[in-house]
Amino acid sequence: MSDTGVSANRLELLQIAEAVAREKSIDKGLVLSAMAEAIQRAAKSRYGVENDIRASIDPKTGEISLRRNLEIVEEVENDATEILLEDALHINSEAKVGDSISEPLPPIDFGRIAAQNAKQVIVQKVRDAERERQYEEYKGRIGEIINGTVKRVEYGNVIVDLGRGEAIVRRDESLPRENFRTGDRIRAYLYDVREEARGPQVFLSRARPEFMAKLFGQEVPEIYDGVVEVISVARDPGSRAKISVISKDSSVDPVGACVGMRGSRVQAVVNELQGEKIDIIPWTDDAASFIVNALAPAEVSKVVMDEDTKRIEVVVPDEQLSLAIGRRGQNVRLASQLTGWDIDIMTETDESDRRNKDFITRTERFMNALDVDEMLAQLLASEGFEQVEEVAYVDPIEISSIEGLDEDTAIELQTRAKEFIERNAKELDEKRKALGVEDGLLEIDGITPEVMVALGEDNIRTMEDFAGCATDDLIGWSEREDGEVVHHDGALSKLNISAAQAEAMIMAARIKAGWIEEAPEEELNEETDSDVDENNPDDETSKDKI
Secondary structure (H helix, E strand, O other): OOOOHHOOOOOHHHHHHHHHHHHOOOOOHHHHHHHHHHHHHHHHHOOOOEEEEEEEEEOOOOOEEEEEEEEEEOOOOOOEEEEEHHHHHOOOOOOOOEEEEEEEOOOOOOHHHHHHHHHHHHHHHHHHHHHHHHHHHHHHHOEEEEEEEEEEEEEEEEEEOOHHHHHHHOOOOOOOOOOOOOOEEEEEEEEEEEOOOEEEEEEEEEOOHHHHHHHHHHHHHHHHHHEEEEEEEEOOOOOOEEEEEEOOOOOOHHHHHOHHHHHHHHHHHHHHOOOEEEEEEEEEOOEEEEHHOOOOOOOEEEEEEEEEOOOEEEEEEEHHHHHHHHHHHHHHHHHHEEEEEEEEEEEHHHHHHHHHHHHHHHHHHHHHHOOOOHHHHHHHHHOOOOHHHHHHHOOOOHHHHHOOOOOOHHHHHHHHHHHHHHHHHHHHHHHHHOOOOOOOHHHHHOOOOOHHHHHOOOOOOOOHHHHHHOOOHHOEEEEOOOOOEEEEEOOOOHHHHHHHHHHHHHHHHHHHOOOOOOOOOHHHHHHHOOOOOOOOOOOOOOOOOO
């Protein structure tokens, strides 16, 4: 903006304000306000900064008015900010001490320096208003696909011209081996807008799962209309992806709708993602079926689920192992991300070997504990008995009904089992005492002498020690190290205790230790009831929707 623009006549002033507002897509009132502030600063520079001077511009006529605010006093101490009551009465007949009054000031002619300063104020105010407008505009568009033009590429980061601002696609949010040049058109997912010192920063991504979900929403009318819903997406950006979909209309095939006629719809998404292979999987609330579908194209023979830990063992034919795992574990990793379950893959041979090993272990356990021969121990193991406690406290009829066993044998086996349990409990208690584990821990539901020995061996001996544990300290945890998932054992890893059981025991210990107070039973019931949607009792909050 030139110096003549700042000192323009009234008509030109309004024209300049309108032009700037139109060019920067901001409110004309903000431009006029910036101009008024610039004039106000110039006037303070002329009359003295100690003066309380206010400038205003009439938005209709462009007329500039300058006024000085003065406080009405009985005795003036500062001419710049105060006025005598008798002088104020000449301006306003109703003036009284303590009020403020404003007097008009003559218009000023801008000097070169004052005009330059005014110009800088206006430019800065306009820039701030433009930033605010940009922040508000894009803040409301988080979660949308944004179209733009590549402005430049800096160290792998793509700077995108959005027309009314800029955005950035960082290197880690781009597809591997994807190269953009200045002037290329680009589509990306807007995932964040942040206020920073240099202005609002708009962040885009082409690698996030949400980008793929939104692309399908643009290509598949059924998704846009809400008939077909995308439940979850798992991506290995630029290489392969899995997307699960469900139809709210039984007459609409969700997979077919996403594939399109001769694959036209899915191909449009594949082309946008530089050839990323996409598996479209029908979602079902039966977790086992969903996981089997997610492992496609591999065939699955059997699954064993642990719902407490959300872990599933999947058994596949020996020749299908490499297909199920995928190159560098890609297939099973994506299936795990898609379903939210930890998936362990094993072959039928491995599963058979493990079953045989488990059978031998149980046989030996019964032989040692019950002092019986191998054949009788195998009979018990083959009938599904796993622990000595099961033999001791089951209905004797269940044992005597086994072929080759009678009622007397069943009673004798149960007597031996109970004697073994008592003997074992005494040994564990002596060991627990030797380790220094305090008696009070037995008051917690789920803690047995065997658990106490395991805790003592891990230096957890008092109620406070146990209360200070995290769930992972007890059951173990997994983490990725050098690209491989490594499992670390906890104090109770060998005792088959679930995360929910461990958490409940820790909370009970914290209550007994006085760290927290036990919630009233009525309050617990209210919380439990509030978790269920009264209008939709079948609501599944566990679904991870995109």
